[in-house]
Amino acid sequence: MSNDDAAQAQRHRERMQRKKALVDAGIARATIERGVVVVTTGNGKGKSSSGFGMVARALGHGFNVGVVQFIKGSFATGEEAFFRRFPDEVSYHVMGEGFTWETQDRERDIRAASAAWDIAAGMLADADVDLVLLDELNIALKYQYIGVDAVVAALAARPPQQHVVITGRAAPQALIDVADTVTEMNVVKHAYQAGIKAQKGIEL
């Protein structure tokens, strides 16, 4: 090893030692163990995918998972096909309507959203469900198909160890206030803008 390489290796080691000290101190400070509410919002892609990734991780730890999809896409979704393979571990519900701009019928949308919310509320009251994914709930809140007060109350009353993941753009402030972790996903660039077609098996 040349002197330059040795000096670089030494600088790297010192920088990483400082980083490790910071990381370890953060871990030592974080001592509270309880279920968390994670919200993913913003206009970028990846919000629902991150929710389904958390479902996969939870299943890897032997958790029971409940999923309610509040907005059904216009074509069959791969995540539904995949997670329905595990009926003993995943309770999977899809609100039985298309996007609200497909139905164009507010009353019908409200009835469908309310029925989906009743299923979600049941999961949030069930201590046997370790993780609940409420996919695209934020859209139903944005259109006021479901009241945010009911959601906040159900989150507050849930079993203390239960984790909840809520996705969708335009998360209301009242939900952000009670969440533990909130990520905003922003578009930097988007294949769709370049004329690339939505294709099965990939979220553009």
Place this chain on the structure above:
Amino acid sequence: MSNDDAAQAQRHRERMQRKKALVDAGIARATIERGVVVVTTGNGKGKSSSGFGMVARALGHGFNVGVVQFIKGSFATGEEAFFRRFPDEVSYHVMGEGFTWETQDRERDIRAASAAWDIAAGMLADADVDLVLLDELNIALKYQYIGVDAVVAALAARPPQQHVVITGRAAPQALIDVADTVTEMNVVKHAYQAGIKAQKGIEL
């Protein structure tokens, strides 16, 4: 239905009709079908989870998937345990080292990253792999354990229908330039900052 309700329903219908026209026009314009490169970056949580959610979706469509995790977490990951259940559909590789601030040895990190990259490059050259997830590759690029030029060249030469998802904070500009979809995930709030401990089964 009162006159007010009827008027609201009518306004909703008109707004949704305009939205549907916009959505449909966008779909009509998007006609290119080919594999895409998706990059998730930023400091927020959900980058890796969104990659693993895309793996789940791809499996729902019967895809063959390759996964290389470039940075192994300090404790066993649920996603690895879960996706290793499907050895016929998922080829899963984990770079056999801890975080770089755990090893504090740049030469060792470079050797481990190069070995992981060789496996990734093999997947990117294999037309039987429909989707490749290169989890935390951006970190290995940031520390210059792997050269971005080699990654850009492998992406350009890959089979045309193959999708690739690359995650990790600090994605280099050269990678963003060649990607089709890029999402930046930003922290709004984080449970860890509030003293909540990392727990199995959930990405805080």
